[in-house]
Amino acid sequence: MTEPILAEGLVRKFGDLVAVDGIDLCVAQGEVFGFLGPNGAGKSTTVRMLTTLLSPSAGTARVAGYDVVTQAAEVRRVIGVALQDAAIDPIMTGRELLKLQAVLHGIPRRISRERGDELLSRVGLSAAADRRVGTYSGGMRRRLDLALALIHEPRVLFLDEPTTGLDPTSRMALWEEVRRLNGEFGTTVLLTTQYLEEADQLAGRIAIIDGGRIVRQGEPEALKDAVGSPTLRVDVDPDHLTRAAEVLQKFGEIRPARSGRLAIGLEGGAARLAEVVRALDAAGVVLNHMELDAPSLDDVFAEATGRRLEGAEEPPAPVEVGG
Amino acid sequence: MTAAAHPRPSAVAQAVAIAGRSVKGVLRQPPQWVPSLVFPLFFNAVSAAAFDRTRALPGFPEVNSFLTFLLPATILQGVLLGATAAGNDAAVDIENGFFDRLVLSPMSRVSLLGGRLVGSMALGVVQVVFFLAVLSVFGARLENPVAGILVLVVVGALLAGAVGAFSVSIALRTGSVEAVNGFFPIFFAALFMSSAFFPPSLSGGWFETVASVNPITWIVDGLREVIIEGWVPGAAAKAVAVSLALGILAIFMATRSLAARIRT
Numbered sequence: 001m002t003e004p005i006l007a008e009g010l011v012r013k014f015g016d017l018v019a020v021d022g023i024d025l026c027v028a029q030g031e032v033f034g035f036l037g038p039n040g041a042g043k044s045t046t047v048r049m050l051t052t053l054l055s056p057s058a059g060t061a062r063v064a065g066y067d068v069v070t071q072a073a074e075v076r077r078v079i080g081v082a083l084q085d086a087a088i089d090p091i092m093t094g095r096e097l098l099k100l101q102a103v104l105h106g107i108p109r110r111i112s113r114e115r116g117d118e119l120l121s122r123v124g125l126s127a128a129a130d131r132r133v134g135t136y137s138g139g140m141r142r143r144l145d146l147a148l149a150l151i152h153e154p155r156v157l158f159l160d161e162p163t164t165g166l167d168p169t170s171r172m173a174l175w176e177e178v179r180r181l182n183g184e185f186g187t188t189v190l191l192t193t194q195y196l197e198e199a200d201q202l203a204g205r206i207a208i209i210d211g212g213r214i215v216r217q218g219e220p221e222a223l224k225d226a227v228g229s230p231t232l233r234v235d236v237d238p239d240h241l242t243r244a245a246e247v248l249q250k251f252g253e254i255r256p257a258r259s260g261r262l263a264i265g266l267e268g269g270a271a272r273l274a275e276v277v278r279a280l281d282a283a284g285v286v287l288n289h290m291e292l293d294a295p296s297l298d299d300v301f302a303e304a305t306g307r308r309l310e311g312a313e314e315p316p317a318p319v320e321v322g323g
Numbered sequence: 324m325t326a327a328a329h330p331r332p333s334a335v336a337q338a339v340a341i342a343g344r345s346v347k348g349v350l351r352q353p354p355q356w357v358p359s360l361v362f363p364l365f366f367n368a369v370s371a372a373a374f375d376r377t378r379a380l381p382g383f384p385e386v387n388s389f390l391t392f393l394l395p396a397t398i399l400q401g402v403l404l405g406a407t408a409a410g411n412d413a414a415v416d417i418e419n420g421f422f423d424r425l426v427l428s429p430m431s432r433v434s435l436l437g438g439r440l441v442g443s444m445a446l447g448v449v450q451v452v453f454f455l456a457v458l459s460v461f462g463a464r465l466e467n468p469v470a471g472i473l474v475l476v477v478v479g480a481l482l483a484g485a486v487g488a489f490s491v492s493i494a495l496r497t498g499s500v501e502a503v504n505g506f507f508p509i510f511f512a513a514l515f516m517s518s519a520f521f522p523p524s525l526s527g528g529w530f531e532t533v534a535s536v537n538p539i540t541w542i543v544d545g546l547r548e549v550i551i552e553g554w555v556p557g558a559a560a561k562a563v564a565v566s567l568a569l570g571i572l573a574i575f576m577a578t579r580s581l582a583a584r585i586r587t
Contacts, residue, residue, distance in 0.1 A: 053423055077429040081550075087420025091348045103340040104428035106332030148424070 002065035004029055004156045004188040005050060011213075012045050019045040021212035022059065025203075027190055032182050033266050034203025034220075035192040036297065038309055039227055041072075042212040043192040044084055047160045050190070051081050063272075065156050077105070082145045084161045090134030094144050097133065105152035108285065112151070119147040123177065135137055146177060156180065159191045163198060170215030178202055192256030196297040196309060201234035208301055215304040220297060227295035229265040231255055235289035236262070244285045251276050256302045266292065334431040341425075341438020346445055347471045349408050356446070359405035360453060363397045367458070370520060382525055384551055390463040395546040396519035397458065397538065399480055401450040403510045407484040409443040410490020410503040417498040426585060436581055439491055440484045440574070447483025451476050467553035474549045474559045478542060481566035486510060488573035494544075495580035518543050 005027035012020040020042040027033040035043050048054040050061055052072040060067065066074040088097060093115060102112030120126045123143035133141065142162060149157060159178065163171040179202065181187045192197050199206050200220050208216040208223075216223055229252055236244045238260060245254065248264045251272060257263035266272060270292055280287060293299075301309040349355045371389040378389060386392045455463075455472060465471030471587040477555060493503050516533050517523075523534035534540045545562030548555050 040450060053426065073429055076427055081424075081427050083420060083423055085420055087422075089344075089348070089416070089419070089421045092344065096344075096347075100340050100344060101428065103336055104332060104425070104430045106330050106336075106429070108330075162347075182474075192336045242505050 001035070001064075002286050003027060005033070005061075005063055005190060006044075007050065007059065007061040010046065010049060010050055010056050010061055011058035012054060013057040014041075019078040019212055020049070020056075023209070023212075023214055024059075025207065025214070027188060030182065030186040030188055030202050031205060032178065032189040032191060034199035034206035035190060035209060036191075036194070036196070036199040036206050036309075037209035038194055038307075040156070041209045043194075043209055044160055046209070046210075047081075047158050047190070047192055048085075051079055051158055052076060062292075071097055076153075078155045080149035080152065080157045081112070082149045082157075082162055084164065088133050088141055088145060088148070091132060093130050093132055094120065094136070096149075097131040097148060101151045102235055103147050107152060115151060115153075116147075119150055124173070139166050139173070140295065142166060142170065142174060143177075150181070155188065157187050157189045159189060161194065163193070163195065171213065176303060192217045194309065196301075200297055206297070207306055208297075210301075210305045210307075216300055223300045224297065227265070227299045229267050230269055230292050230294050231296075231299050232264050232266040232273075232281075233289075233291050233293070234262045234264075234287065235260075235287040236280075237288065240285040242282050244280060247283045247285065248276070249281045250279070256306055256308050258308065325332075332429055332431075334357055335436045337430050337434035338438040338441060341434060342441035342445065345412060345439050345442025348412055349405075349442070349446060355408045355411070358407060359408075362404060363400035363454065364406055364457060366400065367397045374521070377521070377525075383522060384547065387553060388462040390458050390461055391550060392547070393520070394454070394458055394463050394550055395543045396514070397454050398451055398475060398546075399482065399514055399519060400545065401433035402447050402453055402479055402483045403507075403514060403539065405446055405450055406486035406509070407490045407503065407507055408445045408446075408490075409439050409487035410494040411500055413494035414500040414503050415438065417494065418500065419532050432578075432585070433579060436488075436491065436574075436577055440487050442519045443487030444480040444484045445516050446556060447479045448476055450483075454505050467549075470554035470559070471550050474562060476545060477567045478546060478562050481563065481570050482542070485566065485570035485573045488570065488577040492573065492577040492580040495577065495584045498584075508573075513537060518547075534575055535579050538565050539571060554575060556563075 003026055005025060007023055007025040010019065010023040012019055023046055035046065045054065049056050050063055050068060052068050052075050055069060062068065063075045064078045068075055083194050099112060100118040102116065107115070118213040120243065121128045123146060125140060125144055125147070128136065128140060133144065136144065146162070154186060163174050166174065175198070178189060178191070182189055191202060203220065205219050206223070207214045228251040234248065241262065245262055248262055249255070251268040255265055266276070271293060298309050367390065370393055377383060377390045378386060384392060416425070455475065490503050491507065493506050516530070517537045517539035518534055519539065523531040523540065542562045542565050545558040548558035549562070
């Protein structure tokens, strides 16, 4: 069977800027594939190429077996897309937009009416269906955007940062809908996100993208296992930062951490925690806070890029270790 | 929920849907259409009051009222004001991302552009009928009402399509509402430098020269002849042909702009 998404050496340049730098991607039928990376990593540019909105500068990509450049019209018939920032006309009502979308896809009126009602109900917008979209909240617009992407029963669904800016309740509701689509209908989903939890919760496989390149790819658990040791994060008195780093590096490699904090991959895990505390105490380091976390996708990202994804954490400050 | 097994979408149905959306969009935003109906009438009323006595000047067309003389100008003003809404809407769609959603559908490019222009033309026809109705009440006369209305409606629709296509072309090139609005004064300057508001032959000088090579003058003169003289095939053909030529030119520009925007 043809892979729903297959990209080889995909490149996109904007002048001198290389936004996507040779991406290879293979998404299997019925898979939810997460594309994880910070802002500007190249996620949306990749999606725009895969959905025919942008021409690749080099490389090839096929969606549902169709070439995104030479068979763009065929690609558009079989994909559903919810772009970043819910692109919806605020002057129209939700029902009118669904109807318009159905006409553009050539769906007969009777079927489009039934399907429109069903989708509105599924995304919880039946009551607001005849209100202008301009009066919708951010979460309602996202849900309508998803319904619009589904009206023609696409084979492949692209969701570009679908929950950015949503409150936790709306985010969970959208996750549920993605799970349902994938579970009940087997829809293949490519989801871009900058949220680690979202990728962890929804995706069967993920690709971590940074600087236009895929730096890690695989199942989330396997990627986390590959990181190995858990991360020990330590918050100490600022005056003791250098001394604390000297002590900590004896217990594992220094990992990227937020400014003013330290993190290491604690070799031996939780069993060595007491030993660390004693060593810090012996060195006269005043501890403000300490936490030990099992490897996360953030650790995977940090290990691959040298930076933290979550909370805009910065690379670790260079630490002078006396010798 | 897999495999879109729907028939290939009809380009006509798509164009009608886009035209319907354009018309709805304009009607739901009164600031987009109220000025295009009110300002030309206001301008017409002021001009008629100020310049009515100029009808006595030798060489001024023989008309029963200055309103009759100004009828083509009123219609052109309204169409220029109204049809730029098509460009504004296109620019707003690009700015808010809805244009991407349209492009992402299996929609024919002809429908994407044609739908908007049909919407513009439909609104242009409504404007012409409205101005004819109002100005008739206040004394404007058509020598041959059937021929006059027919020619005015056709030219109004063609010009609405032309101005709509030109403004959509600007929107597609720039993706900016400000840029579309920035071009609006050019249309208006072209209207003022024509025979729309005063016979250029009575003004003389550079104005007469500029007006004589202004395509809007050719349209206005054709319309005015039909209004004053009745069914004059040559005059009607001139107004329709020039409007059609402008429309074809503007659609060519808009098509090129659309191709440039999509081929990114």
